[in-house]
Amino acid sequence: MTTSSIYRHEYYVEKRTGSFADNLVTFGLAYILDSIADRQARVTIKDAGPHFTVSCEPPLQANRVTNCQFFTGAFMLITLDRKTKQKLIKGTDIPIANVAAMPGIAPDYEQAKENNAQYWEWRKRVGNQWKHLPPPVEPHPDWELFRAINPSALQANNSAAAEWWRGRAIFAELLKVVLMYASQLPNDEVGAARYWIEVCKQNNLRPKKKITASQLTNPTQGKGIANTKAVFARPDNLEQFWLIEYLKWVGLRWAGFTRLIKNSKDRKVYVLAPHHLDWKHHLEIRERFHTLMIGSGGAIQLDALVALHYTKAMLDYVHVAQQDSLLNSLFGSSHGVNKAVYGLDSAYYKDLGQSAAMMNIARIGLPTWVQPQQPADIARYEAVLDEHIRIVRSLDENKGEEYELLRLYRDFLSASDLYALLAFTDAYAGFVIQRDKLAPQLTVQNLEVIMSSLAPPLSKITQSRGFRNLAYAIRMATVEAHRRNLKRNQGKYNISYEVRYGLGQELLRKAAYRNEFIIALSEFIHDYNAENARKRERQERESGNDRPRGSRSDVSIHDIDDILALMDEYGDPQMIASLLVAYGYASTYQRDETYAGLEETDESVSVDDSDVQDIEEEE
Incomplete structure (x- = not known):
């Protein structure tokens, strides 16, 4: 492929693994295209079946690449060596002093850990007043990702980010490698790798051809035998072209979400499964989503909460923008929330001490019954989501009956089917009045919103x-x-x-x-x-x-x-x-004046309106 043919309107990412690894590469590519265009172009991700298409309007021009200043979408992580008590960028030979003057390139894990601990200690101390007081220190926005990376994926992450950083001296050529890889189907990995090696030799650089493929970003891969033929293979780590792994780390930062499972060191990782998503809209929604997802939860509980909160973040974005065009772009007239995003692909990692084992991969769908037709509908759907979030948070996954309720609710959320909803409401009806305090109730008004969809x-x-x-x-x-x-x-x-x-x-x-x-x-x-x-x-x-x-x-x-x-x-x-x-078994919240003779009494929900969330940091 000639370098002139890499400047175009559309770029592609093959679906090679059938897991969220493909999604990560796609979001990583979108981040790089948006950065090359200096956020002056419209970058859109579209699921095209066997591959993802990332479009850029107007098309990229050669001068954009030639004049582009160095940027990075991932980071190297500075950690403390327990033996020497010295800080270093593990997995690389880069001195910390070389990156100290470059903000965002190499955050300090120990400092981020201390800031996070101080913040949550302050939250516990001031109680409900935290919303009205300035915090002494803000936790790093990528803290949860730091914890996921360190220690098991630390060297894989640092190695990929370090290779990108080393390419800053010939940054235009490095960007050409990305574009060369994504400019055709099948993706030209061999050609891109060969071009990069040749350019590095001309500039006296020693590139890495391949690096370890971390299971954090490759849930279907890891240590083990992966040959397609029946030949002997040592059970070593799998390796891939470093640039592809780097794109995955960028994608995980900008389109992933991770949490420890409550009361354990097991972890769940979620990555957006895009349908037709505008990059600028994605960044706005992402910021709102991360703000909403406070605290931890059980494995099934987290599945439900990420889907509900992400949908609410989309609604909130449309509500603040007050644009009919944005409403149609994200929800459409009949697709509902799935017009932009199908859901979130997830992987469950079981803690094994020094490492983690991938136990399950799945997709949690977004509630397709969220179908606002006009801005006035936003408040109705937000009320439904708030009610469901309150109910999901009230359930304890460690109790048998409540575990089953959460499982039924997750089935309904992904299926968006009437009978799945009724299966949950049937089971939840008896649960509502089994305790000394009424569990949060569904309401008639909000049930009707779902039924109408x-x-x-x-x-x-x-x-x-x-x-x-x-x-x-x-x-x-x-x-x-x-x-x-x-x-x-x-x-x-x-x-x-x-x-x-x-x-x-x-x-x-x-x-x-x-x-x-x-x-x-x-x-x-x-x-x-x-x-x-x-x-x-x-x-x-x-x-x-x-x-x-x-x-x-x-x-x-x-x-x-x-x-x-x-x-x-x-x-x-x-x-x-x-x-x-x-x-x-649902509440009406008010007198039902529609039918004379029904003398409904005060049926306000008997739960604490503050809806206290689990905000304790899990170490």
Whole structure:
């Protein structure tokens, strides 16, 4: 390939590994194109099936490369040698003094560790006032990445960043190597490597041909045998062309996210899976996302939180910008959040002491039911995401039932399917009232936002008068009755009712068979109305008031007729039962004025509005 043909509109990255390693190379390439253009071009990443396309508009020109000043998207990490007690850039022969005057090239791990510890100690000391006070020191924005790199991937990272740094004397030629690699399909790795070696010889430089491929950026590779033929191979580290590894480290910094699993030293790494993503939009969203992702969590809990928080960061970006064109660019008219990003590819690394083993790779999808059509929709979807984040954070993955709830919720989040949602709401319904304090509830209003995106025809069911009245009856016999019995609410009402703890599970068990479900529902209605009648009679006898504060409305014949008609029309008693339980165990937050006669009481969610998050740093 001639060097003149590398200045173009589109560049390519093959999908070679089937893992997020390909994503990392793509984001690394996008960073370099954006830097060459001095952020004056529009750089866009697009998933083209067997490869990624990174476009640059206007196309790169030769003078941009020739006149480009040195930059780097990755870093070498200065660490402390435990034996000599001296600081060094491990894996390289570069003296610290040579990079000391170049900000961002080689951050000090020990200093970043100290700053991070001081910051979190200050957060714990000042409590909730931290938002209104200036911190004594800010933690380094890449601190979590520092911890992921040191010690197991330290030499691999430093070696790649050092090779890029050594090329600063012939930086234009180094940039040409990147462009040469990505200017054709299949990617010209051999030609790019040969050109770089030749240029280095002409300038009396000694380049490295290959470096170790770290498993942190290559989750499907690592120490082991990787030959395609049945020949003997030593179980040594795998090596690759250094420039490709460098692009992965750049991509990990600018498109990756990592956290330790709560109460362990296991680690999860997430990398964006782009669909059609503008680089400038990506940087804005990334900054908001990292701000939102405070604290740690369990493995499944983190999966759910990264998807929810990333989606919220996108909504927040659109909300602040207040541009219809940006809304359409990120969400489109029907794609929802997947128009820009499919989700996040993840890898789970099990701590083995001195090293870590990759245990699992997966993709967590973004909630495709987030489909804002206009700026006014943003607040509705943000309210839904906030509610789900509160619920996910309240669950403890180390407890069997709550682990299963998180697993069901993650399935729904990735599938964005009605029945996956109902599987979660079915299981969560019984959990809500099992504790001395009500767990965070789903709300009717936010359920309807999701339903309108997942299955718009279901609005005929959920807006039915009979459906609403029966859901109200279930709510008043379960979560509302339980809420009134809590110590902080005792004495607030003139009347209290029996708590039907297993009602939701009973209805769902019977829902597989239409007749059995109707019998179970009828028995509940009979008991519910009978209890109402007894309470009214007692109140009238004792105080002369048959409608005291906190009394409930009966289920009417018309309500039963409505629900039976819906079952006849839809022919799916399980779906209707699940919807009834979901709405019945959800909160309304306010009086439902839509249907006269339903005297809903104060149903504010009984959780701490501060929604305290886990902000403890895990050492």
